[in-house]
Amino acid sequence: MAALQTGSGSRPAAGARFFCTAGRGLEPFLMREVRTRLAATQVEYISGKVFFTTCSDLNMLKKLKSAERLFLLIKKQFPLNVSSVSKGKIFNEMQRLVNDDPESWLSAISIWKNLLELDAKKDKLSQRDANPLKRKVGENDITNPKKLKTEQMQELQESRECQLEKQMEEETVEHGGFLTSGEKPPEASQNDVVKAAGTPDRKDLTFRVSCRCSGTLAKTFTAQEVGRVIGIALMKQYGWKADLRNPNLEIFIHLNDIYSVVGIPVFRVPLASRAYIKTAGLRSTIAWAMASLAEIKAGAFVLDPMCGLGTILLEAAKEWPDVYYVGADVSDSQLLGACDNLKAAGLQDRIELLKVSVIELPLPSESVDIIISDIPFGKKFKLGKDIKNILQEMERVLHVGGTIVLLLSEDHHKRLQDCEQSGIPLNSKGSHTDEPGIEKCLNPGEKTDLSDTVSSSSEAISQGGLDKMPPFGSLVPMECYQVSLGRTDAFIYKYRKSHSLGL
Amino acid sequence: MKLLTHNLLSSHVRGVGPRGFPLRLQATEVRINPVEFNPDFVARMIPKVEWAALLEAADTVPKGPIEGYEHDEKFLRQMHHVLLEVDVLEGTLQCPESGRLFPISRGIPNMLLSDEETET
Numbered sequence: 230m231a232a233l234q235t236g237s238g239s240r241p242a243a244g245a246r247f248f249c250t251a252g253r254g255l256e257p258f259l260m261r262e263v264r265t266r267l268a269a270t271q272v273e274y275i276s277g278k279v280f281f282t283t284c285s286d287l288n289m290l291k292k293l294k295s296a297e298r299l300f301l302l303i304k305k306q307f308p309l310n311v312s313s314v315s316k317g318k319i320f321n322e323m324q325r326l327v328n329d330d331p332e333s334w335l336s337a338i339s340i341w342k343n344l345l346e347l348d349a350k351k352d353k354l355s356q357r358d359a360n361p362l363k364r365k366v367g368e369n370d371i372t373n374p375k376k377l378k379t380e381q382m383q384e385l386q387e388s389r390e391c392q393l394e395k396q397m398e399e400e401t402v403e404h405g406g407f408l409t410s411g412e413k414p415p416e417a418s419q420n421d422v423v424k425a426a427g428t429p430d431r432k433d434l435t436f437r438v439s440c441r442c443s444g445t446l447a448k449t450f451t452a453q454e455v456g457r458v459i460g461i462a463l464m465k466q467y468g469w470k471a472d473l474r475n476p477n478l479e480i481f482i483h484l485n486d487i488y489s490v491v492g493i494p495v496f497r498v499p500l501a502s503r504a505y506i507k508t509a510g511l512r513s514t515i516a517w518a519m520a521s522l523a524e525i526k527a528g529a530f531v532l533d534p535m536c537g538l539g540t541i542l543l544e545a546a547k548e549w550p551d552v553y554y555v556g557a558d559v560s561d562s563q564l565l566g567a568c569d570n571l572k573a574a575g576l577q578d579r580i581e582l583l584k585v586s587v588i589e590l591p592l593p594s595e596s597v598d599i600i601i602s603d604i605p606f607g608k609k610f611k612l613g614k615d616i617k618n619i620l621q622e623m624e625r626v627l628h629v630g631g632t633i634v635l636l637l638s639e640d641h642h643k644r645l646q647d648c649e650q651s652g653i654p655l656n657s658k659g660s661h662t663d664e665p666g667i668e669k670c671l672n673p674g675e676k677t678d679l680s681d682t683v684s685s686s687s688e689a690i691s692q693g694g695l696d697k698m699p700p701f702g703s704l705v706p707m708e709c710y711q712v713s714l715g716r717t718d719a720f721i722y723k724y725r726k727s728h729s730l731g732l
Numbered sequence: 733m734k735l736l737t738h739n740l741l742s743s744h745v746r747g748v749g750p751r752g753f754p755l756r757l758q759a760t761e762v763r764i765n766p767v768e769f770n771p772d773f774v775a776r777m778i779p780k781v782e783w784a785a786l787l788e789a790a791d792t793v794p795k796g797p798i799e800g801y802e803h804d805e806k807f808l809r810q811m812h813h814v815l816l817e818v819d820v821l822e823g824t825l826q827c828p829e830s831g832r833l834f835p836i837s838r839g840i841p842n843m844l845l846s847d848e849e850t851e852t
Contacts, residue, residue: 528776530740551773555737564840578767578816581737584842591744591843593753 244270244282245340248305248492249296249500251279251514254712258295258518266292276487280305287348290495294517294544298499300481300492301344303337304330308486311445319450320458326482326489327462334467338434338478341493435472436463437479439494444486455484505547507573508566510538511603515636515712515721519601520545522708522723523634527551529598534587534623539567541601542580550579557585588618592626595729599632606638606719616641620701624726633704633724642720646699703728733841736777736815739785741841743827743834745849751829754785759836761822767812774812775802781815790814 251259256274260281263269267289269281280302283290290299309322327334440456459482460471469478483490501514519541525531529552533542536556546554558564564582571577585591587602600623604616616637623633637645698706704724711720743752783796793814794807801807825834825841834843 528773530780551770551776553736553777555740559844568838568840578765581734582840583737583741584840584844586844589744589845591741591752593740593742593750596740 244284245344246271246280246282246302247290247495248278248280248300248302248490249293250277250298250300251296252501252512252713253277254710254718255295255514255518257710258521259293262293262295262521276485278483278490287344287495288351291500293500294548295514295521297501297514299495301337301341301495303480303491303493304333305488305490308444308488309446309484311449316449323455323458323484324462326491327459327466331466337493341478341495344495434467434469434478435476436460436469437471437473437476438463439479439481441481441483442485443483446484446486455482503544505574506540506543507570508538510540510566511636512714513540513544515714515719516541516603517544517548518710518712519603519634519636519721520548522721523599523601523632525549525552525599529553530596531555531599531601532592532597532626533557533602534585534590534600535602535604536567536582537563537603537605539570539580539582541603543570543574543576545601546576546579547574554580555583556580557583557587557590559584559586588622590622590626594625595628597626597631598628599634600627601634603636604638604641606640606717616644617701620645620704624702624704625730627726629703629726629729631726632707633722633726635722635724637720637722639718639720642722645701645722698722703730733820733836733839734816735786735789735818735820736781737841738789738820738825739780739782739815741825741843743829743832744843744845745827745830745832748827748829752827754782754788754828755825755834756828757789757820757823757825759820759823761820763819763821765817765819767816769809769812771805771808771812774808774815777815778802778811781811786814790818 249259249263256277256279259279260272260274263272263279263281263283267281267283267285269283272279272281274280279296293299304326306326309319311319438456438460440452440459442450442452442455459480463469463480464471479494481492481494501512503509503513506513523531523545525545525548527549531542531545531552531554533539533555534557536542536558537560539556542554542556546552556567558567561584564584567582568577571580571582583591602623604619620633627633698709700706701724703726705727706722707725708723709720711718713719738755738757741753741755742750743755745752778797778801781797786793787795792810794810798804798807819839820836821839823836825836825843826832827834832849834841836842
């Protein structure tokens with residue numbers, strides 16, 4: 230790819246190819262998001278990763294909300310042939326990943342450098358502009374401590390997020406680095422972006438390999454062995470030096486039964502860890518995904534009646550600002566935490582808090598446009614509330630045509646399915662299959678070779694879930710998604726209120 | 733608690749129903765928070781406002797939406813100030829029917845009812 234012309238000031242001419250990791254169940258959201266936010270093309274979902282092409286720069290890429298991590302793609306190809314007995318042969322295949330087609334490596338690295346340089350230029354430009362204008366003295370002093378705090382938060386988040394990310398892998402995964410004992414040093418010496426150390430000559434590049442092996446391959450090879458083979462091949466091929474502490478370039482490799490993928494992580498800190506959230510409650514990616522289903526429009530009144538630390542409201546308010554948000558909880562400690570979070574994010578003026586019970590909302594009937602909530606799971610939630618009582622009260626305060634998006638545990642999911650048998654009156658419009666919501670659950674329509682089998686199974690999950698979602702009074706089920714929370718699974722339910730309760 | 737929020741709250745004491753609105757506001761500590769003026773947002777909130785309740789709660793308020801309010805910056809700024817910049821930090825909200833008092837503390841109204849008071 231040609232070097233950027235100075236003065237063009239915007240983006241790479243052709244699109245670059247990226248991939249993101251995503252939590253299980255969030256892939257349809259991520260595919261939708263890259264299309265909407267980044268005008269991405271050639272979007273495919275294969276086994277835990279979403280691949281796409283886009284011209285967007287780092288600023289836009291940084292805004293992705295439903296992804297775990299973002300990588301620039303170097304190579305994606307068919308899985309290594311592990312059937313051959315000789316380990317040596319397989320090592321050769323791995324070396325070929327590096328040696329065959331060096332152009333794909335070099336062009337990816339060139340794109341990566343361009344992205345960083347463009348970002349660095351933008352930073353310099355905005356700083357230069359600040360000087361000729363008369364600004365208050367010490368403005369830079371004010372912004373720096375904030376930056377530091379952000380970095381510190383990101384460091385903490387990163388090590389925590391790595392744990393969560395690992396839990397989310399379905400297959401047994403080994404994670405190892407080239408020549409290390411397998412830890413990931415949680416540095417963030419620079420805000421967000423992997424350091425490019427100016428514009429070094431290719432020979433001066435330092436690198437580190439991060440390797441994941443799963444499936445059949447993992448039974449024979451450790452991630453460390455593979456990392457070592459790849460690392461040595463890279464050193465031989467390109468003359469780079471290995472640096473485990475603070476490399477310019479990180480190479481990420483994932484080998485499994487479905488593909489071999491090589492990429493460059495674009496940001497040091499996972500996208501899923503948000504700089505603006507001080508204490509996360511619900512996983513931010515899921516919170517954002519729920520908000521994205523709720524059809525939030527400017528001027529809406531959005532309520533989270535079990536807001537906890539306020540994660541859902543924070544994600545929603547960041548994305549859809551011209552909206553009136555109210556959070557409620559019964560717990561003082563949660564409300565305090567939410568208050569803290571709001572202040573830390575600078576959103577305390579846009580989100581109001583109430584100490585209120587979800588089964589007795591002090592709101593007139595049909596006064597709320599949208600309800601989004603993570604219904605607490607399990608035994609630690611001791612208020613003796615029944616999911617049906619909760620839904621009934623939510624239904625009461627909702628406007629006709631309003632939407633409810635909930636995160637429910639398996640237990641809640643089962644209890645709601647039982648509704649049908651217990652004789653709660655069904656909506657006369659009854660048949661879910663007529664609902665336009667079903668279209669949304671299905672694959673957004675991109676057809677590719679490998680992804681067909683996998684995406685049809687995610688369709689099956691969504692659609693199967695929807696079939697089991699009975700209506701609840703006047704609440705008509707629209708969409709249902711099964712998502713992973715790490716150790717357990719949960720269900721995102723979307724309802725729309727179809728008619729008034731006539732109270 | 734902003735006055736826009738007060739405008740939405742209704743008492744849920746048993747038997748009270750729609751007579752539980754609006755709650756009588758007694759503020760003991762109020763803070764004025766500068767909030768960025770967004771005329772579009774304020775214009776969208778105007779149709780949702782219950783004016784009688786707002787007039788009870790606040791002093792200097794326009795008597796009602798004026799014609800063409802969407803483009804009347806002066807009106808919108810006034811409403812913006814009243815609805816979004818006045819923050820009640822301490823005080824009480826009183827149910828007009830039952831007299832039940834709900835405290836506001838650190839800007840957060842506590843509207844939890846005890847079991848006897850609830851509607852169900």
